[in-house]
Amino acid sequence: MLDVKNTTGIAGAGISISMDNNPHANVTTGENGSYDYDLFIPVIDEGDHTVGAAFIPEEQPLSQAASKTTMKVLRANTTISIEGPDVAYQDDFLNISGKLRTLKNRNVPASDIAVIFDTDLIGTAPVQNGNFSFSIRIAKNTSPGNHTVVTRFNGESLFLPSENSVPVDIRNKPVFYALGQKVAGSGYGVPLLGLGVAAVILIIFYLRKERAFLSWIDALAMAIKTRISKDKKTVAQIPPEPVEEIEIETI
Known part of the structure; x- marks a missing residue:
C-alpha cells in the first residue's frame, strides 16, 4: 500500500x-x-x-x-502455519494441513509447498487460496521415535521463501491377529484379539458346563431328600414285633 x-x-x-x-x-x-x-x-x-x-x-x-x-x-515476506498430529504409526497415514500468507495476512497466489520428512523430500502440496493439505504414508520400516515434518515455500518472483516444521512421534502400529493365525518368527500363536476370543469362548463353555453341573447336583439332592422322606414314612408304618413272655420256674 x-x-x-x-x-x-x-x-x-x-x-x-x-x-x-x-x-x-x-x-x-x-x-x-x-x-x-x-x-x-x-x-x-x-x-x-x-x-x-x-x-x-x-x-x-x-x-x-x-x-x-x-x-x-521488494518481494513480500511470507509465513507458513502447519497443523498435524503429535503421534503417527508405521504403515499408516499422517495428514497435515496449513496456510501460506504474507506478513500482512494476505493469501499468496497459487504456488506449491515442498513437504519433507526429516531430510527426505516426499512430495509437494498445492496452495489454493492460501491453504494447503498433504497426506503421507509412514513406511513400515520407519524407526520409532521423534521425527520432523517440514513444509517449505521456495519463494517466487513476488514472494520471499519461508518454512515451518512440526514434530511427530512415530510408533509401532498395534497388531491384531485372528485365532490361530501364524505369527512371524514365533510359529502359531494366539496373541491379542485371538487370545481374547479364546478367553470368551472358554468362559462361555465353563459357565454352561457349571450350570449343567449345578443343575445335576440340585437334582441329586432333591432325589436324596425325597428318598429319605419316603423311608421315614415306611419306618413309621411298621408295627413293633410282639415280645414273648417266658416263665422261669424256681427249684
Missing part, C-alpha cells in the same frame, strides 16, 4: 494517479488543494517502478501539470 498525497494546491482539481504510466485512480483535491490516496500495489515484478500524479485542467488558461516519483518494490 502506497500513500500518495499533496497538501497545497488548487481546490476541486482532478488528479489522475498512475503506476508505470498506467492509470489507476482519479481523485479530487480539497479546499486547500490537497489530496490523499492509498494506492494498492498490484502484482508487479520486484525492482524500481514509477508512480505519477497528473493534473489535467478542464478549462484554459490552466496548463497540465504532473509529478512522478520512483519507488522500489
Whole structure:
C-alpha cells in the first residue's frame, strides 16, 4: 500500500494517479488543494517502478501539470502455519494441513509447498487460496521415535521463501491377529484379539458346563431328600414285633 498525497494546491482539481504510466485512480483535491490516496500495489515484478500524479485542467488558461516519483518494490515476506498430529504409526497415514500468507495476512497466489520428512523430500502440496493439505504414508520400516515434518515455500518472483516444521512421534502400529493365525518368527500363536476370543469362548463353555453341573447336583439332592422322606414314612408304618413272655420256674 502506497500513500500518495499533496497538501497545497488548487481546490476541486482532478488528479489522475498512475503506476508505470498506467492509470489507476482519479481523485479530487480539497479546499486547500490537497489530496490523499492509498494506492494498492498490484502484482508487479520486484525492482524500481514509477508512480505519477497528473493534473489535467478542464478549462484554459490552466496548463497540465504532473509529478512522478520512483519507488522500489521488494518481494513480500511470507509465513507458513502447519497443523498435524503429535503421534503417527508405521504403515499408516499422517495428514497435515496449513496456510501460506504474507506478513500482512494476505493469501499468496497459487504456488506449491515442498513437504519433507526429516531430510527426505516426499512430495509437494498445492496452495489454493492460501491453504494447503498433504497426506503421507509412514513406511513400515520407519524407526520409532521423534521425527520432523517440514513444509517449505521456495519463494517466487513476488514472494520471499519461508518454512515451518512440526514434530511427530512415530510408533509401532498395534497388531491384531485372528485365532490361530501364524505369527512371524514365533510359529502359531494366539496373541491379542485371538487370545481374547479364546478367553470368551472358554468362559462361555465353563459357565454352561457349571450350570449343567449345578443343575445335576440340585437334582441329586432333591432325589436324596425325597428318598429319605419316603423311608421315614415306611419306618413309621411298621408295627413293633410282639415280645414273648417266658416263665422261669424256681427249684
